[in-house]
Amino acid sequence: MTADLWDRTGVPVPVELPTVEDTEALGRRLAGMLQAGDLLVLTGPLGAGKTALVRGLGAGLGVSGRVTSPTFVLARQHRGPLPLLHVDAYRLRDAAATSGRPVTLDDLDLEEALTDGVAAVEWGEGLVEGLVDAWLEVRLERADDDLRTARVRPVGARWGV
Numbered sequence: 001m002t003a004d005l006w007d008r009t010g011v012p013v014p015v016e017l018p019t020v021e022d023t024e025a026l027g028r029r030l031a032g033m034l035q036a037g038d039l040l041v042l043t044g045p046l047g048a049g050k051t052a053l054v055r056g057l058g059a060g061l062g063v064s065g066r067v068t069s070p071t072f073v074l075a076r077q078h079r080g081p082l083p084l085l086h087v088d089a090y091r092l093r094d095a096a097a098t099s100g101r102p103v104t105l106d107d108l109d110l111e112e113a114l115t116d117g118v119a120a121v122e123w124g125e126g127l128v129e130g131l132v133d134a135w136l137e138v139r140l141e142r143a144d145d146d147l148r149t150a151r152v153r154p155v156g157a158r159w160g161v
């Protein structure tokens with residue numbers, strides 16, 4: 001089940017992603033591991049490839065609609081056999097500033113989305129952890145030579161580590 005993305009103790013095995021297609025392929029690979037209720041938390045700097053990974057995830061899940069950066073919306077729901085909620089929490093800060101009140105992930109109906117589907121949250125580190133008891137942290141790094149690497153860390157009993 002672990003698909004060799006992490007070792008027996010849950011330590012990620014780094015995956016090198018020379019091209020954007022490799023990043024999308026990792027998303028498709030993750031899609032094959034997911035069931036309703038699963039959450040991906042995507043971390044990594046601007047342009048690391050978080051949205052590219054979600055694009056592959058959406059392709060692997062067979063959901064409808066193009067996966068793009070949700071620039072003007074915080075989240076986008078994609079219909080499919082296993083529906084996908086794609087959240088970009090980076091904009092939560094702007095939304096909070098504009099609305100004058102803190103915006104929480106409750107506003108995004110994350111829990112509702114997870115009852116029959118999956119969710120992928122960009123910039124979700126530190127926001128979603130209190131809402132669920134298991135998730136996959138996908139950490140994308142970009143080295144000085146532009147080589148990108150992913151590390152997938154399983155959290156919670158769901159993943160058996």
Ligand SMILES: Nc1ncnc2c1ncn2[C@@H]1O[C@H](COP(=O)(O)OP(=O)(O)OP(=O)(O)O)[C@@H](O)[C@H]1O
Pocket residue numbers: 017018019020021022023044045046047048049050051052053069122148
């Ligand atoms: N190996 C790679 N993996 C992912 N993206 C790559 C790779 N090589 C080049 N790129 C390019 O880097 C950019 C990554 O953009 P993407 O929107 O996926 O990043 P992001 O992490 O979602 O950024 P943001 O923090 O702004 O949401 C794209 O233009 C993509 O074509």
Ligand SMILES: [Mg+2]
Pocket residue numbers: 050051052069088122
């Ligand atoms: Mg993005």
